[in-house]
Amino acid sequence: MLEDELTVQTRYHNDIAIIDLIGDVTTFAEEKINTAYQEATNQGATIVLLNFRQNDYINSAGIAILIGIVTEVNQHNQTLAFSGLSQHFQKIFRMVGLAQYARIYQDEEEALRQLGNATTA
Amino acid sequence: MKAPMQTEHIELSFPSDLLYESIARDVVNTFAHALGFEAERVADITTAVGEAYTNATEHGNMLNSTLRIDIQCTYVDHCLTIEVRDQGAQQFTGDRRVFSMQEKVAGMGSTRGMGLLLMELLADETHISTDANGGNCLQMAWYRKPSPLQQAS
Numbered sequence: 047m048l049e050d051e052l053t054v055q056t057r058y059h060n061d062i063a064i065i066d067l068i069g070d071v072t073t074f075a076e077e078k079i080n081t082a083y084q085e086a087t088n089q090g091a092t093i094v095l096l097n098f099r100q101n102d103y104i105n106s107a108g109i110a111i112l113i114g115i116v117t118e119v120n121q122h123n124q125t126l127a128f129s130g131l132s133q134h135f136q137k138i139f140r141m142v143g144l145a146q147y148a149r150i151y152q153d154e155e156e157a158l159r160q161l162g163n164a165t166t167a
Numbered sequence: 168m169k170a171p172m173q174t175e176h177i178e179l180s181f182p183s184d185l186l187y188e189s190i191a192r193d194v195v196n197t198f199a200h201a202l203g204f205e206a207e208r209v210a211d212i213t214t215a216v217g218e219a220y221t222n223a224t225e226h227g228n229m230l231n232s233t234l235r236i237d238i239q240c241t242y243v244d245h246c247l248t249i250e251v252r253d254q255g256a257q258q259f260t261g262d263r264r265v266f267s268m269q270e271k272v273a274g275m276g277s278t279r280g281m282g283l284l285l286m287e288l289l290a291d292e293t294h295i296s297t298d299a300n301g302g303n304c305l306q307m308a309w310y311r312k313p314s315p316l317q318q319a320s
């Protein structure tokens with residue numbers, strides 16, 4: 047039996063919840079990602095950073111999960127950001143219009159630097 | 168140095184189960200890379216095939232794992248054509264209401280349904296048809312620009 051590949055881990059940096067997505071983001075990822083987001087929100091995170099791994103794959107079902115997160119983030123007045131996306135998936139996010147709903151950073155370091163400046167400004 | 172491939176054909180067949188989707192992608196990814204497509208084009212091809220496989224499994228074969236997904240990849244005259252076929256438990260009708268991203272984010276419609284859009288955006292050509300056995304066939308094509316050396320030969 048082939049195994050589900052995605053691992054989701056959450057870390058915190060001040061008000062920022064960093065949700066590491068390790069593996070393919072497909073229909074199988076829905077429960078894990080939504081649970082991680084809910085827990086981060088319950089912990090009081092005002093900024094949610096989804097940290098992808100460069101070589102991982104995201105399909106339209108995965109994008110649908112992220113759209114759901116956008117909807118929730120808007121309802122909770124949070125900020126959503128993505129880091130670690132490959133150039134290919136940054137392109138796809140722009141193509142489908144998802145890029146306008148989240149800040150996109152090349153890596154976690156850049157994201158924390160920029161988002162950290164935003165929280166202290 | 169090995170000569171680039173000129174004409175190639177591979178065929179794959181899988182149970183209609185989403186757990187095999189990554190294997191289908193990996194094979195096509197390797198094949199497209201071996202044909203000499205640039206990295207970004209290989210990524211386009213890989214993602215589109217993943218969407219086609221998922222579409223065939225979820226909609227064409229309605230997640231019935233006793234059915235099959237067949238993939239044919241043909242490279243001729245610098246063009247890679249990929250056909251993804253299901254067994255037509257549900258026929259593609261072309262009637263689809265695709266909500267805009269704005270509508271999806273506002274919760275006004277399903278967040279799903281972007282698979283066909285992605286395939287159309289990533290492939291040079293797409294075409295959907297019904298085969299003689301009633302199965303859906305999704306065909307996509309990518310043109311690989313020949314190098315100046317290949318053009319001169």
